[in-house]
Amino acid sequence: MPNGSSGDRRSFLRQGLRSLVRAVAEGVEAAADEAAARASGGRRHLRPPGALPEPTFLLTCTRCGDCARACPVGAIQLLPPSAGAAAGTPYIDPLRRACDLCGRCMPACAPGALQPVAAAREVRMGLAVLDPALCWAFQGSPCSLCYHRCPFPDEAIRLVAGKPAVNREYCTGCGACAYVCVSTPLAITIQPTN
Known part of the structure; x- marks a missing residue:
């Protein structure tokens, strides 16, 4: 051959x-x-910056709460017992308090469930999803709160003809945009990427 x-x-x-x-x-x-x-009761949770992939995160996190205590704005909460196997693990509810991307939670995590991220711009804990049918700007009302609250305006959220547009590549998932959204129901939700 x-x-x-x-x-x-x-x-x-x-x-x-x-x-x-x-x-x-x-x-x-x-x-x-x-x-x-x-294990999380069928729900995906927005984890703090630097969280390992969910299955590994659940195994690595010791539920000590050190990351929550390190959060200066109180954005990190611990899941209640009703969360099943995920009970006691940290999560962020951006409607209660958005993450300010300070990075203090990552070095506070001794077991390494939260891995250090070099810069706030590199955090990818979630993705803002905009519903134009609910957004005031798309309905003709002047509103740009999400754009102005975003830690990286013109990168993660841009205004295109006066309407917000999320850039998937740069969105950190911090939730600041959802936190300030005034539409009911919210025009912006944060989908966890983990």
């Missing part, structure tokens, strides 16, 4: 093996995400 055919066969087998490993890894990741959602 010519050498070219042998090389092609090896390449074909390597590609097949990579595809198989990728498919298995994706299946394991999906199963872990589903297990974490069940």
Whole structure:
């Protein structure tokens, strides 16, 4: 058999093996995400900056509350017993208090469930999702509160023809925009990325 055919066969087998490993890894990741959602009572929670992926976070967090005590604005709360296996773990409810991205919670986490993030701009704990049907600016009223409260205006939220637009690439998920939204129901919600 010519050498070219042998090389092609090896390449074909390597590609097949990579595809198989990728498919298995994706299946394991999906199963872990589903297990974490069940452990959290089926709900996804907005975790503090630097949180590990949810399944690992739930296993690593000791529920000590040090991150909550380190939060100067009181944005980090601990889940109640009704949260099942996630009880006692930290979360942020941006409607109660948005994260100010100070970064003090990460070094306070001795077990490492919160990993240090080099800069506030690099935090990716959630994503702001805007519903134009509920947004005052899209209904013709002058409103740009979310834009002005965003820690990174013109990056994470831009105004396009007077209407807010979220840039997925730069949104930290801090919740400042949802915290100041005046529409009822809210035009902006924060979807956890973890």
